[in-house]
Amino acid sequence: IYGASDNETKSDSGVSEVPVPADDTPEVLNKALSGLSSRWKNWWVRGILTLAMISFFFIIIYLGPMVLMMIVLCVQIKCFHEIITIGYSVYHSYHLPWFRTLSWYFLLCVNYFFYGETVTDYFFTLVQREEPLRILSKYHRFISFALYLTGFCMFVLSLVKKHYRLQFYMFGWTHVTLLIVVTQSHLIIHNLFEGMIWFIVPISCVICNDIMAYMFGFFFGRTPLIKLSPKKTWEGFIGGLFATIVFGILLSYVMSGYRFFVCPVEFNNDSNSFTVDCKPSELFQLQDYGLPPVLQSITGWTTVKLYPFQIHSIALSAFASIMGPFGGFFASGFKRAFKIKDFANTIPGHGGIMDRFDCQYLMATFVNVYIASFIRGPNPSKVIQQLLALRPDQQLHIFNSLKAHLTEKGLLPALEEAA
């Protein structure tokens, strides 16, 4: 059973080499850089595209939450498409009956499920007003499950005698991709609703870590970090860590001053649009921190004014610098395993969308877990929703408990007699 001659186990020699990706660089860039040697040309192309992506990032932020959500959705669809296409090329399953339809169908189902849950949470009042929306929201899980089941049954009915294995592989491939790509993108949107700062700062930290680690590695790099990615060095890793932490602290300081970034995104029923207007929470109000004696002697200050968020940003930057690269190594291992150079050719000089987002995988989940554990409590509108769905006797019971609790805390004048 454990024979080593089987082709499944032969290290990776079974997969044919993928042909070199076509050069996707726009004509204009090619002309402008025609004079330079190939190495510098590559460097310039990467640099220009990096700047273009960063400017694009700023523009989208300026345009507001709605556009951000759309962009996240598009990135998710593109990432899904890239990974599924790799699956097709690995398994030569491009002509499998039904399979392309089924993959997109599953993507739609899972997105419907997640977006439905989000919409219900944040747009509660809007949903209650419209009758069809109310039914969709009340039976949301059931409807999503029914949709998924339909896809499952279609898969079973589409099994063809000679291709069972391939079909199961692609089914597994699709599900793992959905698990990685779609859940991450929804966690990003949840983070976004907490306040745009929870979206911008993590992504910026990861980008900064990428760039800083590259710079430090370029100038000081000597000791290789891991066999998987021979270009990474320990100097780059550690230098990137410190640079990112400093960058995170400074960026948080700049951003915490603006309500546009700091306030939770809310849907205003009257104007039917998103608003970011609120009284900033304690996290975003300057407080005095006493410096430890060591720093006091260096800088001569006794206290320093910081936003508490800046302390949190240290945790976020640390995670981005230490764990983020593991996401990158995972993607590198994946690319080596399936003998591809880049996920796709979408961005000239950089590869596909997935290549840019590989370090972000874990970051979105971490930020979401961090917020849920250390920052916010439950969402009040969701609690009300649940309350109103309970039975009247249960509501009364909770009402009395809550009244007792609030009276204890002194928030309620103790005037009403028990109901």
Add this chain to the structure above:
Amino acid sequence: MLAFPGEGEGEMEGDSKADTPDVPPSTDNTPQCLNKALEGLSSRWKNWWIRGILSLTMIIGFFLIIYLGPIMLILVVMGVQIKCFHEIITIGYRVYHSYDLPWFRTLSWYFLICVNYFFYGETVADYFGALVQREEPLQFLVRYHRFISFALYLAGFCMFVLSLVKKHYRLQFYMFAWTHVTLLIVVTQSHLVIQNLFEGMIWFIVPISIVICNDIMAYLFGFFFGRTPLIKLSPKKTWEGFIGGFFATVVFSFFFAYLISQYQYFVCPVEYNSETNRFAVECEPSNLFMIQEYTLPAVVQNKTVNLYPFQIHSIALSTFASLIGPFGGFFASGFKRAFKIKDFADTIPGHGGIMDRFDCQYLMATFVHVYITSFIRGPNPSKVLQQLLVLQPEQQLSIFNTLRNHLREKGMLPPAVEEAQ
């Protein structure tokens, strides 16, 4: 874009089945005593008798465990989950000859423990609120539960990345994905089963019994009347068996639900009693389990019947089990054909592995859970109260006012006297 070199039939990845070695026929696991008792019969009847006896044994075992109570049931569910996980992972090893991959066995079991820790932690926090509040270390674990679970998972993820070995990247990624898909299927289902159990043992017993009944009925109808094959995947299934099984199961579940709805032991939500430190199943049965009168449609007769509303729900459950449940079985059959295995394992003589018995149950547990949350119960009141107490005081106050107005509208609270604010 990546160009695909066409659908070469010679490529090993695309080659349908030539590269999986045939698994040697399963060893005969039948206990000695059975063998002796049945040695006179021909091989075909012997097989039939073994299956029959083992079926009876399993059903009796099922009744025993129910009698032993909720804790036992939870432990058994957990045991089954671990065995199913083990069976599927072992198949993965055989398919990929990856038994000697460095670290991999450790990592699979580690991920299983992580995901279980996450799910059990969420359940425990929900249902054992009072117990948890008492113990200090438990309180800490509950408050930061998600963070701790995520950290544990990340540790496993990093171990995986660090364990990637040059010649085996592909295999390792395959096994990583295989483990995750298995976890997705097996562990989430088992936790939904336990959530259903906490709603009331009836939500655990009735669905499982319905699936078993459908299996048996479809087999019997197929045996006696079967003629038209149902699907190429499972040549032994017939349309007669499918439809006969459907009707028989609906009828069976209708009566079974009637029988079982009378006992508080089955019908009440499982609750943890803080004083006695044990599980208690005692309550006033909800509307669902109290007999109500239903008028039959005029077509039949203008009479009324006394039914439990739960019996109406049982029709929905049995319909699902009979119509969609078999797809779970077809999925498992396709899986076995794809990887050229006859059974998932050899645990049960005559039947195969644990997974072989549970393949039709996959979808049932999820369906029952979704059904309960959509149509039966609302949110858990103690959980809502818990969330309320964690909110900011201003938010609590605003919710308090909203709730007060709502209750007043409904007449549950006396109307407001003008209060000085």
